[in-house]
Amino acid sequence: MEPDTEATYADYVRRSWPSLVRAAVFLGARPHEAEDLAQTTLVRCYTGWGRVSSAENRDAYVYRMLLNCLRDVRRTRWWKDRQHDVALDGPRTAEPDATDRVAVADAVHRALGGLSKPNREVVVLRYFVQLTERQTAEVLGIPAGTVKSRLSRALAHLAADDHLLDLTGGTR
Template sequence: MEPHNESAYADYVEQSWPSLVRAAVFLGARPDEAEDLAQTTLVRCYTGWDRVSSADNRDAYVYRMLLNCLRDTRRTRWWKDRQYDDQAALDRPATDHGGSDAAERVAIADAVHRALGGLTKPNRDVVVLRYFVQLSEKQTAEALGVPPGTVKSRLSRALAHLAANDHLLDIAGDAK
């Protein structure tokens, strides 16, 4: 890679890392897996930096790569075995190492993750890319390879589902 491209890539990595990790978490990965996914995505960006940097919509292109990395990971036998371990961990009682603020943050994060887990995969992808990553409707459509109208209809269904979700209603009731 040429030095000016190397510098542009390094700047992009520094700027996009937190957003990629956060998006991977909201797409269903655990924090350590989210970092691995973000790293794999950025390695793929490095090897194809000419394509990435010349893309009409770089963010949509990179989030599409992140989604593909996540799908690749979930196809493996290892992931299927891991899901059972994760469910057992969720069933164990959590220990509180912080004060009530930390417990409240954990409860809210848990409620959001459970609510997002209740969505279908396509609807969760749309919600995460649109609201957590803050891509535009057009960018979200490009990242998912669907028409913008599909993004709008999936968002509508997903938001209606989330509005009626018991986990979110519980924390909304606590906040009043």
Template sequence: MDATSEASFAEFVRAQWRDLVRAAIFLGAGPHEAEDIAQQTLVRCYASWQRVTDATNRDAYVYRMLLNQLRDVRRTRWWRSRVDVEADGRVDDASSQVVLADAVHQALDGLTKEQRDVVVLRYFVQLTEAQTATALNIPAGTVKSRLSRALAALAGSHHLSELSEEHR
């Protein structure tokens, strides 16, 4: 990679790091695991930087890489055993931010994988419908229908309704 490409990549990493980690967390990874997934995604970006910069929609291309990296990690036996340990080891925290984050995560856990992917990319990462469709390799109409069903499920989630009742 030449110096110009190196500088371009370094700027991209500075601008995208936080959003990539946040997206991985909302897609179900723990904080440390999300950093690992974001880092592995950026390594893949570095290895194919020319394809990333040539992509029609760079954000969608990179978030597709993030989703693929997350799926690769979850396919391993290590991930399956680790999820069981984390589920058993949760500790409640009294802070309102932790309670809110937990309620959101639990509500998102109630969605199908496909619905969760659409909600995270559309609302947390703030991709457009077209970018979300490109990232997930599905038609834009499918993004809209999955999003509609996901929002209906979230509206009916007892995790979020219990939270809103506590703040009344």
């Protein structure tokens, strides 16, 4: 890679790393797995930087790569044999003044976990990654109307989710 191109790639990595990791977490990966997925995605970006940088919508192209990496990992035998109820990397300690943020983050993760995989993907890409409906459709390879209908169903499900209702003090 030429020095100018490599500098452009490095700048892209610095800007996109946090949102790629965050998107992977919200798609259901554990934090250390999310970092691995983001790294794998960015390695694939490096090897195909010509295609990535010339893509009409670079972010949609890269988030599609992230989803493909996640799906590849989930197809492996290791993933299928993994225990889902094992605690994450040991106990988590939060600063006393951050308890509300921790409670909100936990409730959001639990609520997103209750969505079907296609609906969770749409919500994460649309609201957490902040792609447009058109970009989300491009990433997922579905029509924009399908994005809208999945969002509608997902938001209705989230509105009635007990984890989120506990935060607001609401009732069903």
